[in-house]
Amino acid sequence: MPTPPDFAHNAAPDAPGAPAAPAAPRLWDISPPVHATTPVFPGDTPYSQVWAAEIGPGCPVNVSAVTMSPHVGAHADAPLHYAPGGEAMGAVPLAPFLGRCRVIHALDCGPLIEWHHIAHAIGAGLPPRVLVRTxxxxxxxxxxxxxxAYAPATVERLADAGVQLIGIDTASIDPADSKTLDSHQVIRRRDLRVLENLVLDDVPEGDYELIALPLKWMTxxxxxxxxxxxxxx
Structure with a gap:
């Protein structure tokens, strides 16, 4: 395999002249907006919000009540989602959701991300987290x-390479009409974690630090x- 290009993202150099204080690392927000018209998987519960309390005479605060599926917007699946008796979200370790990751572009992949669509960015030093833009x-x-979606064989090879978490900019790592959820079953068997509905439109290929911590929703x-x-x- 040819040696891939350097996938580390380099910060912009300081302006010439006088020394400057180190700039804070750049952040990319890769979460889509969540509101009443955010698209959801057909049949899933969309986001809705009502006001339980509003600022006015005798009430010093606004307080809302929210109803939604936990799969709305950027989200992490727990094993309970695809495995009978699997761990609920509150029991899932946080470590896979925080740390070095690689963003890979596969814009012409078609219905499935096959290995050859991402091979150009795979090489020595692959981080334990991989996010694919489609x-x-x-x-x-x-x-x-x-x-x-991910081809199951691609997930297997990423797991073989030491990847602990995969992410995607679509609503599922399996095709929307799948009833067998083959890629979800691979991550169940290989004990990987998954992020879905990421927005990677403006993120160059390369290596970054991922921060995507799920809430401690115990069930x-x-x-x-x-x-x-x-x-x-």
């Missing part, structure tokens, strides 16, 4: 039934995350 622009305002099958990428020092 959209030129993620459709944050509509449901896409033709979403791209839930998934959890929303505020997924962020931070430039490496």
């Amino acid at each position: 959209y030129a622009r993620m459709p944050v305002d509509r449901w896409d039934g033709a979403l791209a 839930a099958d998934a959890s929303p995350v505020r997924a962020v990428l931070r430039a490496l020092a």
